[in-house]
Amino acid sequence: MPLYNHFVAPLRFTHPWSGFHGTWATMIARQLNQDILPPGFYAIPTVELGGPVEIGVAAVEDVSGPPPPRTQPAAEPWAPPAPAATLAVDFTGIDRVEVQVFYDEGEPLLAAAIELVSPKNKDRPSQRRAFAVKCANYLQQAASVIIVDVVTVRRQSLHLELLQTLDVSNGAIWESPSGLYAVVYRTVRAEEQPHLDIWPEALALGSPLPCVPLWLGVDIVVPLDLEKSYLAACESLRLGS
DSSP: OOOOOTTSTTHHHHSOHHHHHHHHHHHHHHHIIIIIOOTTEEEEEEEEOOOOOOOOOOOOOOOSSOOOOOSSOOOOOOOOOOOSOOOOOOOOOOOEEEEEEEEESSSEEEEEEEEEOOGGGGTSHHHHHHHHHHHHHHHHTTOEEEEEEOOOSOOOOHHHHHHHHHTOOTTTOOOOTTSEEEEEEEEEEETTEEEEEEEEEEEOTTSOOOEEEEEEETTEEEEEEHHHHHHHHHHHTTOOO
16 A cells, blocks of 8 residues: 555545544554554554643633622722733644553553654644653653654654754664654663664655564564554545545
8 A cells, every 4th residue: 555645635635634643543553452462562542633722610600590698798809910921822732643552560551652743743843842752751761652754744853853852863863865754762771871772764655654663662572564554544434445
């Protein structure tokens, strides 16, 4: 199955990327749970597309009847002081389209995270930084990370953003010629000094997707066949039929 461009016409309108990515994440989790993960491990897809902040508590006045009697005199009106500063702030949320793999040791322990990049993840410096910090936190917890970037409408590299966040660039500067890629990361402690192992794969429109290593521990690894899950997502949505 060739990799399609999900971010331009006609697929932008017939099969929007948000719906396809959600289906792809589901198919990755299904593939892992049915065929790949050893006993004790399980995968869960998560799709959260960021939006404006909402306040979940409201004060509501009940005007359906007369006001309750007051047992004490009303307090004198109180005016708060003026704020020291009023600053514009952007609370736009971060997109999350990922599959998390857990190990059950009485309570879930995150073993790996597979990130399907969205255009919003690459939009602004703050969003690229937030995405990289999330991945860095996973790696700090000794969970492996796989970033799959098939976004064609923005060229910024989240791979490079993650390396800058981790302050590791020595010998690790790699860029896909097409700007599309799948990169596997895992942290390993060697002689008390953690280091980062990286497996990069360049992707290209019209070409099949690779099989990459999914690390579940220091010496536990299974194959993640991106082509198989991508094909399943296409078939589920009748794309290419």
